[in-house]
Amino acid sequence: MIQLPGVPTPLARVIEMLASLPGIGPKTAMRLGLNLLSRPAADSTQLAETLKSLHEQVGFCETCGCFAEQERCQFCEDTRRNEAVICLVEQPVDVLMMERGHAYRGVYHVLGGRLSPIDGIGPEQLRLAALDKRVEQGVRELILATSATVDGEATAYFLANRYEQQDIRISRIARGVPEGGELEYLDEHTLSRALEQRVHWDAAAL
Numbered sequence: 001m002i003q004l005p006g007v008p009t010p011l012a013r014v015i016e017m018l019a020s021l022p023g024i025g026p027k028t029a030m031r032l033g034l035n036l037l038s039r040p041a042a043d044s045t046q047l048a049e050t051l052k053s054l055h056e057q058v059g060f061c062e063t064c065g066c067f068a069e070q071e072r073c074q075f076c077e078d079t080r081r082n083e084a085v086i087c088l089v090e091q092p093v094d095v096l097m098m099e100r101g102h103a104y105r106g107v108y109h110v111l112g113g114r115l116s117p118i119d120g121i122g123p124e125q126l127r128l129a130a131l132d133k134r135v136e137q138g139v140r141e142l143i144l145a146t147s148a149t150v151d152g153e154a155t156a157y158f159l160a161n162r163y164e165q166q167d168i169r170i171s172r173i174a175r176g177v178p179e180g181g182e183l184e185y186l187d188e189h190t191l192s193r194a195l196e197q198r199v200h201w202d203a204a205a206l
Helices: 009-019 026-038 041-057 092-099 126-135 150-163 188-196
Strands: 082-089 108-109 140-143 167-172
Touching: 009 026, 026 041, 082 092, 082 126, 082 167, 092 108, 092 188, 108 126, 140 150
Parallel strands: 082 108, 082 140, 140 167
Antiparallel strands: none
C-alpha cells in the first residue's frame, strides 16, 4: 500500500486504486481521492454501485467479440450494416475508435490480440476459429485494421495468407495510421481517412 503520512488508511486505499489506472499518477490520484471524500456520501455510493455493475452488465459479443450488454453487440444487431464486409481489429476498444470516424458501415471481428511470439501469443490465442466460420458464410471483404506496429503488421500478413485462397477481397487500412501507432490513440479524422483509402493487400509489394 502507498505510504502517505497523515492520510487515513481507507483514503490511502482509494488513492492507491486510482493510481493504478492508466494515465493517473500519484498526485492526480490524491486529488481525485480528496474530491471524492469532499462529496456527499451518496455520490461515492452511486459510483461504487456503478463500478460494481460494470462487470455484471458488460460482456463481449458472441459474434464479433466487441463490448456488449446482451449476447450480441449493437453493431452486429444493426441490420443496416453490411455483414459481407468484416473489419478485423485487435481489441474491443479498437471498434469504438473506428466508429468515431462514422465512415464504416460493415461489421467487425475482434481478434483478441495480435501475434507476438516474444509474449507467447500465437494463432491459437486469437479468435480465428470464429472468424473462419464467418468467412464461410459469404464474406466478400476482410479489412485488416491491425495496428501499424511490427506485431500488427505480422498479424495482418498472417491473416492475408490465411485467407488468400478464399474468394474474398483482402484490404489493409491506408497509412493514415502512423507507424508504431495504436488505434486507441488516433483521432476520428485519421481513422476515417485510413478506411476510405484502404488498399488491396499485395504480398509481393511488401
